[in-house]
Structures are given as C-alpha cells and as structure tokens.
Amino acid sequence: MSALELKLARDNGVEPSAMALRTSNPIRQIVDSLTVTGNPDKEPIKLSIGDPTVFGNLPRAPQVTQAIADAAATGKFEGYPPATGYEFARSAVARYFSERVIQVTKSILPDDNDDLARRNQLDSNDVILASGCSHALEMVIAGICNPGENILIPRPSFPLYKTIADSFDLEVRYYRLDASDNWQVDVKDLDEQVDSRTRAILISNPSNPCGSVYSKEHLVSVLAVAEKHRLPIIADEIYWDMVFSGERFIPLASVSVNVPIISVGAISKRYLVPGWRLGWIMLFDRHKQLVNLRKGLIMLAQRICGPNSLIQGALPSILNDVPESYHEELNKILEDQARYCFEKLSGIEGLRPVTPQGTMYIMVEVVPQKFADIESDVDFCSKLLLEENVMLLPGKAFGMDNFFRIVFCGPKGKLGEAAERIAEFAKRHLKL
Amino acid sequence: MSALELKLARDNGVEPSAMALRTSNPIRQIVDSLTVTGNPDKEPIKLSIGDPTVFGNLPRAPQVTQAIADAAATGKFEGYPPATGYEFARSAVARYFSERVIQVTKSILPDDNDDLARRNQLDSNDVILASGCSHALEMVIAGICNPGENILIPRPSFPLYKTIADSFDLEVRYYRLDASDNWQVDVKDLDEQVDSRTRAILISNPSNPCGSVYSKEHLVSVLAVAEKHRLPIIADEIYWDMVFSGERFIPLASVSVNVPIISVGAISKRYLVPGWRLGWIMLFDRHKQLVNLRKGLIMLAQRICGPNSLIQGALPSILNDVPESYHEELNKILEDQARYCFEKLSGIEGLRPVTPQGTMYIMVEVVPQKFADIESDVDFCSKLLLEENVMLLPGKAFGMDNFFRIVFCGPKGKLGEAAERIAEFAKRHLKL
Ligand SMILES: Cc1ncc(COP(=O)(O)O)c(C=O)c1O
Numbered sequence: 001m002s003a004l005e006l007k008l009a010r011d012n013g014v015e016p017s018a019m020a021l022r023t024s025n026p027i028r029q030i031v032d033s034l035t036v037t038g039n040p041d042k043e044p045i046k047l048s049i050g051d052p053t054v055f056g057n058l059p060r061a062p063q064v065t066q067a068i069a070d071a072a073a074t075g076k077f078e079g080y081p082p083a084t085g086y087e088f089a090r091s092a093v094a095r096y097f098s099e100r101v102i103q104v105t106k107s108i109l110p111d112d113n114d115d116l117a118r119r120n121q122l123d124s125n126d127v128i129l130a131s132g133c134s135h136a137l138e139m140v141i142a143g144i145c146n147p148g149e150n151i152l153i154p155r156p157s158f159p160l161y162k163t164i165a166d167s168f169d170l171e172v173r174y175y176r177l178d179a180s181d182n183w184q185v186d187v188k189d190l191d192e193q194v195d196s197r198t199r200a201i202l203i204s205n206p207s208n209p210c211g212s213v214y215s216k217e218h219l220v221s222v223l224a225v226a227e228k229h230r231l232p233i234i235a236d237e238i239y240w241d242m243v244f245s246g247e248r249f250i251p252l253a254s255v256s257v258n259v260p261i262i263s264v265g266a267i268s269k270r271y272l273v274p275g276w277r278l279g280w281i282m283l284f285d286r287h288k289q290l291v292n293l294r295k296g297l298i299m300l301a302q303r304i305c306g307p308n309s310l311i312q313g314a315l316p317s318i319l320n321d322v323p324e325s326y327h328e329e330l331n332k333i334l335e336d337q338a339r340y341c342f343e344k345l346s347g348i349e350g351l352r353p354v355t356p357q358g359t360m361y362i363m364v365e366v367v368p369q370k371f372a373d374i375e376s377d378v379d380f381c382s383k384l385l386l387e388e389n390v391m392l393l394p395g396k397a398f399g400m401d402n403f404f405r406i407v408f409c410g411p412k413g414k415l416g417e418a419a420e421r422i423a424e425f426a427k428r429h430l431k432l
Numbered sequence: 433m434s435a436l437e438l439k440l441a442r443d444n445g446v447e448p449s450a451m452a453l454r455t456s457n458p459i460r461q462i463v464d465s466l467t468v469t470g471n472p473d474k475e476p477i478k479l480s481i482g483d484p485t486v487f488g489n490l491p492r493a494p495q496v497t498q499a500i501a502d503a504a505a506t507g508k509f510e511g512y513p514p515a516t517g518y519e520f521a522r523s524a525v526a527r528y529f530s531e532r533v534i535q536v537t538k539s540i541l542p543d544d545n546d547d548l549a550r551r552n553q554l555d556s557n558d559v560i561l562a563s564g565c566s567h568a569l570e571m572v573i574a575g576i577c578n579p580g581e582n583i584l585i586p587r588p589s590f591p592l593y594k595t596i597a598d599s600f601d602l603e604v605r606y607y608r609l610d611a612s613d614n615w616q617v618d619v620k621d622l623d624e625q626v627d628s629r630t631r632a633i634l635i636s637n638p639s640n641p642c643g644s645v646y647s648k649e650h651l652v653s654v655l656a657v658a659e660k661h662r663l664p665i666i667a668d669e670i671y672w673d674m675v676f677s678g679e680r681f682i683p684l685a686s687v688s689v690n691v692p693i694i695s696v697g698a699i700s701k702r703y704l705v706p707g708w709r710l711g712w713i714m715l716f717d718r719h720k721q722l723v724n725l726r727k728g729l730i731m732l733a734q735r736i737c738g739p740n741s742l743i744q745g746a747l748p749s750i751l752n753d754v755p756e757s758y759h760e761e762l763n764k765i766l767e768d769q770a771r772y773c774f775e776k777l778s779g780i781e782g783l784r785p786v787t788p789q790g791t792m793y794i795m796v797e798v799v800p801q802k803f804a805d806i807e808s809d810v811d812f813c814s815k816l817l818l819e820e821n822v823m824l825l826p827g828k829a830f831g832m833d834n835f836f837r838i839v840f841c842g843p844k845g846k847l848g849e850a851a852e853r854i855a856e857f858a859k860r861h862l863k864l
C-alpha cells in the first residue's frame with residue numbers, strides 16, 4: 001500500500017457493528033484454533049461436520065429427487081411465495097407432523113386423550129417456513145427473548161443456539177445433561193437455572209451432539225419444570241424419528257398438556273438435503289398462549305422472505321411420497337454404523353463412548369489423566385489431526401470439556417479406519 | 433375458551449420480543465389498511481407487487497431453466513455449502529460483475545483508468561452469497577450500523593430498508609429524491625442529512641420505486657458527499673442493467689475512486705426468479721477500508737448458513753450462459769410496457785406520471801386538490817380498489833405521500849385495462 005492508501009484505510013476503515021462482532025461460530029473458532037494441518041502422509045478422514053451427504057454412502061429417497069425435478073418442470077415456483085411460505089407447503093407440514101403427534105398421543109396417553117389429540121391438529125396457520133432449521137431457530141430465539149433475558153439450553157448442545165443468542169445480545173443459561181444417564185436432562189439443575197428473566201427452555205431431542213433419545217417419562221418430567229415456571233419449550237426436533245431399535249421418538253407436543261410447544265425442524269437430515277435450506281416452525285398451542293408470539297414470528301419472517309420456492313413446491317411430495325420404509329431403512333444403516341463405531345471405540349483405553357440411541361452422532365469421553373501428554377479434548381483432537389489426519393470436533397465446541405463428537409454418517413470402511421487410527425493414537429499417548 | 437383455558441392464556445401468554453414487535457412491513461400494513469375488498473363485479477388487476485413472474489408474459493431465459501435442471505441432475509448440490517456460499521459460485525459472481533464494472537470504467541473514465549479498473553477486479557473472497565437481496569441487505573445494514581446510529585436512505589424507497597433498520601433498532605434518515613428532476617438525489621439534502629452517527633449512505637439505482645437511472649455525473653456528485661464525510665455507500669443494484677433505450681446503467685463501483693462500495697444484488701429480477709432466493713454482497717474495496725466489515729459479514733452469514741445449494745450450483749451457468757441479447761430483449765419488452773403505461777396515464781387529469789428510465793416501476797403523482805373526495809394517495813388507492821378492483825401501492829408505503837406506484841410487468845392488455853379503469857375513476861372523482 002502507498003502512504004495515501006494506508007492513510008485512507010486508517011481514516012476511513014469501516015468497522016463492523018457490535019452485532020457482527022458478537023456473532024461467532026464456536027465450531028469455526030475451534031476448527032481455526034486447531035492450527036495444525038493434518039498429517040499429509042495419511043488420507044484425511046473428516047468426521048466433524050453434521051452433513052449426512054458428505055460420503056455419498058447414505059441413499060437418498062428417489063422421491064426426493066423426483067419431487068424437485070417435478071417442481072422445477074412445472075415452472076410454477078419461480079415467483080415470490082408469501083414470507084411465511086406457500087399455504088400448500090405449510091399445510092403439508094402441518095398435516096404430516098400433527099398426524100404423527102396425534103398418533104403418538106393416542107398410543108401413549110390412553111385415557112381421555114381425544115381432546116388432547118384433537119387440539120394438536122395443526123393447520124397451515126400454525127406453521128412458518130424458514131430457510132433451514134437454522135433460520136427457524138433464529139426467528140424463534142430472537143422472537144421470544146429480549147436483551148437482558150435468557151433462554152435455557154442444554155450443555156452440551158448444538159453451537160448455533162449460542163451463536164444466535166450472542167448475535168442478538170441475548171443470554172443463554174446452560175442446564176446439565178447427564179452423560180452417565182444417557183444424556184438425560186438433569187431436571188433439578190434445569191429447575192434451578194430458571195430465573196425471573198428466563199423466556200423459554202430449549203430441548204434438543206433426538207440430540208445433537210449426544211445422539212440421545214428421551215422417553216415419555218423423561219419428557220413429562222421436563223414439561224413439569226416448564227409448567228411450574230410457566231415457560232414455553234422450544235423443541236429442536238430436526239432429528240424427528242431418527243432413532244434406533246428399541247427406541248421411540250416422542251414428539252414433545254404429544255405429551256404436553258399445558259405447556260406450549262414451539263417445534264422446529266427441517267428436511268435437512270431426514271431427507272439428506274441440508275443444502276436445500278428448508279425448515280419450519282410449528283406452534284403447538286392448545287391453550288392459545290402463542291397468539292401474540294405467532295404475530296411476532298410472522299413479522300420477523302418478512303425480513304428475508306422465507307425459503308426457496310422450488311423446494312417449497314417439492315415439499316408436499318417429499319413429505320407424503322417418501323414411504324415410512326425409507327426412514328426405517330435409513331435408521332437401520334445409521335444404527336449399524338453407530339454400533340460399529342461404538343464397538344471399535346469401546347475397547348480403547350482412556351476413551352469412553354456413550355451409546356447413541358439415534359441421530360448421526362456419538363459422544364466419546366476422553367480421560368486426560370490416562371494420557372501422558374493430552375491436556376484436554378481440544379488437545380486430543382488437535383494432536384489426532386496432526387498425527388493421524390482424522391478430524392473430529394472437541395466437546396468444547398458444544399460447551400462440554402473432555403469429550404469429542406464423531407459423526408457416524410460415513411461408510412464402515414472409513415469409520416473403521418478412523419477408529420483404528422484413534423486407537424493407535426490413544427495407545428501411543430497413554431501414560432505408562 | 434373455558435375459564436381454565438382463558439386463565440392459562442392470560443397467565444402464560446408468550447409475548448414476542450421487542451425486536452419482533454419492531455419488525456414491520458409497511459407494504460403489509462398499508463395493504464391491510466386498505467380495508468376495503470375489491471369491487472367483486474370487476475376482474476381484479478394487481479399491479480402492486482414487484483414480482484415479474486406474476487402475469488407469465490415475460491419470457492424466462494431457457495438457460496435458467498436448464499441450469500437448475502442440470503444442477504439438480506448432478507446430485508452434487510445437496511450438502512451444506514459454506515455459510516458464505518460455494519467458492520465456485522462466489523467466483524462466478526465476482527467475475528461476471530467485476531468484468532462489467534471494469535468495462536464501464538474503461539469506457540467512461542478514459543484517462544489513467546488502468547489502475548482504477550484493475551482494482552475493481554473482484555475474486556471469490558469479495559463476494560458473500562445471501563438468501564435473496566433481502567438477506568444481503570439484512571447482513572449489510574445490521575453489519576455496519578449499531579443502535580443509536582443511522583444510515584441514509586432515499587425518500588421514496590423500497591420499504592425493506594426501513595423494515596430491517598427498525599428490526600435491529602437502527603435509525604434511518606431520509607434524503608430527498610427530486611421527482612421533478614428524474615428522481616435524482618437532492619445532493620445538498622443528502623449532505624445535510626449526514627450527522628456524526630451516520631454509518632453509510634444507501635443508493636438505489638436503478639431505483640425501486642422510481643424507475644430512475646442515474647448518470648455518471650450524478651453518481652460522481654453523490655460519491656463526493658460520501659467521500660467528504662468518509663462514508664461507504666451501500667449500492668442496491670438489484671436492477672443491474674435493467675434500463676431503457678438512451679439510458680446506460682453505471683455500476684457505482686465503476687466511478688468510485690476513493691469511496692468503498694458495498695453492492696448488493698440478486699438473480700430475482702434480472703432472471704425472473706425472485707422465489708429462488710439467491711442474492712449477493714460484493715465488496716468493491718480498492719483501499720482496503722472494508723477488511724474488518726468483511727469479517728463481520730462473514731460472521732453474520734453463519735447465522736442461517738446461506739442460500740439454497742441447488743441454485744448456487746446453477747448460478748455460474750445462469751450468469752454465463754444467458755446471452756446479453758436476452759437482457760436486451762427483456763428490457764425492450766419492459767420499455768414497451770412502460771411507455772404504453774406512461775402514455776395511457778399522462779392524459780388523465782389530476783395524475784402526473786414520471787417517465788421511468790428502467791426497472792419495472794412507474795411513479796405517478798396524485799394531485800389531491802384536483803379531486804373532490806380524495807384526500808391522499810392511500811385514499812386514492814383504497815377507493816380505486818373498492819370501485820375498480822385495481823390494486824396499486826400508495827407512495828406512503830415508500831415514505832412518499834401523494835404518489836402511487838404501478839408495476840408494469842404485466843401484458844399490455846392488463847395494463848391498458850387498468851389504465852382505463854384508473855382514468856374513469858379519476859374522472860368520476862374530479863372536482864367540478
Ligand atoms: C440440532 C440441530 N438443530 C438445527 C440444525 C440446523 O439445521 P439446518 O441445516 O436445517 O439449518 C442442526 C444442524 O446440524 C442441528 O444439528
């Protein structure tokens with residue numbers, strides 16, 4: 001730069017807003033802080049990002065591909081949809097998910113459930129479409145909480161919750177998940193975290209990063225805390241039905257009697273199309289407690305005018321034409337990979353994987369005392385990358401020290417190879 | 433509602449955040465305040481929404497349709513792109529638009545322009561993709577301005593600027609556009625509006641709602657104000673090249689010597705696909721004044737993870753394969769419709785259309801004194817809807833009283849029919 005240019009840059013450098021400066025992505029920060037580059041002598045294996053399409057081994061339902069081709073071919077989905085989404089697309093979401101909620105209610109709350117079930121019937125007005133579940137979360141969190149107020153989020157949790165809260169200058173308070181009890185909510189801790197400035201409780205079920213799936217009884221105990229404090233629950237149910245044998249996914253709305261449930265989701269994971277950026281907010285509002293919030297969310301949707309029209313055009317077919325058997329098949333594949341990962345990792349000294357019950361994630365505890373020269377989860381992941389070229393996310397990215405997360409979407413070949421490298425690495429660093 | 437339910441709703445009603453309450457869409461408000469419904473005896477004609485696809489008369493380039501079909505068929509665009517967009521897609525935007533900027537610079541700044549031109553060469557790092565130009569504007573405005581600070585926006589202007597500013601608790605200050613001088617910026621007023629809390633000047637060119645297109649000389653005079661106050665300019669150039677015969681579109685970056693230009697755009701209007709929600713931010717930053725802002729924008733992009741992957745996949749082909757002749761043809765059709773509209777309206781007593789130089793909009797002045805029972809632009813549009821079932825947006829939606837805007841995208845049949853109904857309506861309401 002010339003002297004004049006330097007002067008111009010100094011004089012007239014445009015500073016970003018405080019909001020921009022507050023908006024940080026912990027994953028990016030952690031990945032950046034893993035300053036090392038992977039061992040160039042070994043083929044890289046990335047099990048760090050929650051993108052089920054990365055390895056190409058998971059089969060996409062042909063109906064999904066067909067649906068988008070059909071929607072594009074009609075030439076009808078090029079104009080502006082309403083900011084909250086086309087009525088027909090919102091209606092498809094309302095019908096698909098509320099039918100499932102009602103089925104679950106009827107099967108698990110056998111007495112006197114007709115009224116409960118009926119009131120969980122959503123219509124298109126109860127749904128707002130969003131540009132991915134991320135955007136749904138942005139609207140809900142910013143739509144419910146003011147600066148100086150807080151929402152309760154789990155520790156560990158998907159980092160975007162905090163990213164959004166930080167960006168809008170909102171507080172988060174963490175409640176504890178118990179690794180020794182299948183990552184269930186520590187209900188006492190949850191209760192104690194509520195203060196006079198708490199606006200909502202966020203529950204992630206099935207959970208990223210834990211891979212846990214909550215029972216009806218557990219959800220009821222969480223609902224009791226929300227009801228006691230008269231708080232709504234934001235249910236991040238993006239892994240809807242992605243559970244393994246012996247487990248059942250219970251949508252939170254299906255067991256809530258008095259607590260309003262704001263359920264967010266997306267086609268991203270269930271249909272293996274995270275790049276398509278289509279998600280939703282569903283308001284399960286039996287007692288008309290969300291009437292004003294709904295108006296607020298509709299206003300917020302105006303800001304960027306909703307998700308892509310073509311995907312909205314394809315949405316009814318994606319939801320209605322992909323058979324249940326596809327989801328069962330996908331769950332089987334994921335479960336098989338999960339078990340394989342778990343078994344490979346459970347024999348390794350110094351590591352303790354927690355059995356996943358669903359999703360695409362397994363959390364593994366690292367016991368630093370067992371190792372000669374590994375100080376933390378970040379240190380573990382950093383050295384593993386350097387020596388073995390395997391990329392994992394340390395628990396710190398999720399607010400949880402001494403764990404790392406493995407994404408088990410890849411084929412067994414890759415997962416096995418990664419597990420072997422992890423085993424060798426761990427052995428090499430064990431305390432003698 | 434039962435007594436218990438009412439109690440629950442009262443006790444536990446969830447209030448939206450102040451942000452949600454602040455976020456309002458003036459168009460929606462105005463449309464809602466047109467409480468009347470259209471005359472049911474007449475076929476409705478809606479010339480209110482800036483969606484060029486509504487009537488189906490404007491031809492989409494076949495390359496656009498092909499590009500999306502091809503992108504979908506590859507099966508490669510289902511995973512998460514980076515939050516700022518795929519590198520290849522950002523690179524396509526950088527190349528396409530900076531080449532055009534450079535061409536313009538070379539042709540209109542003949543002396544000593546090589547260095548200037550060269551420095552407007554963008555690469556992929558200078559581009560951030562967004563979910564439509566709306567999202568690009570959201571990131572830029574919220575990324576540059578803090579509560580208590582302001583940005584200068586034109587009066588009249590596209591209402592989203594204020595919607596975004598209100599939502600984030602930022603101020604806007606209006607500078608005057610001069611209807612009697614082709615809606616040019618009142619440069620003196622612009623200069624006087626700047627205060628110590630001003631962070632940026634926003635220029636809309638070609639303009640929605642005015643249909644105006646600025647000359648090189650005019651842009652230079654606007655740049656002088658920005659330079660004097662050392663402010664960056666946000667150039668909303670979504671109507672890039674959509675200009676009529678005798679006019680030339682001058683991208684602001686092509687004539688800026690020292691002022692950093694943040695240009696926002698989208699495929700929405702140029703390619704007739706507003707529903708596809710793909711836009712961008714381009715940083716023309718010769719003097720490295722936007723280095724920090726760029727980092728802030730990249731952080732903000734993490735919040736919702738960018739636009740749809742399929743459209744990103746199609747973007748290089750959309751930009752590179754649609755021939756210039758397509759844009760010329762589209763401009764001809766629009767110009768023909770614009771002229772037709774203008775002529776039909778200019779004979780009407782009490783109304784004064786302003787000749788559009790580009791875009792899809794014409795502004796028409798309403799002179800209330802000429803009418804017996806029309807108080808304002810809102811009153812005009814409201815009664816017109818009631819009596820003639822023609823829907824227009826009153827100037828108030830754009831911050832400008834005593835005008836209305838007509839979208840002239842529709843076929844001449846519709847435009848003519850609308851103009852005739854407006855003529856009859858105006859005649860009926862004239863002062864005797
Ligand atoms: C729990 C959870 N919620 C939300 C999201 C964001 O989903 P989307 O890609 O649809 O924005 C993710 C993505 O990883 C997630 O794991």
Ligand SMILES: Cc1ncc(COP(=O)(O)O)c(C=O)c1O
Pocket residue numbers: 305482563564565566567590636639640668670697698699700706709710711
């Ligand atoms: C001047 C201007 N900027 C931005 C936009 C928003 O564009 P998009 O639909 O790509 O979000 C519009 C849409 O009408 C516009 O007229």
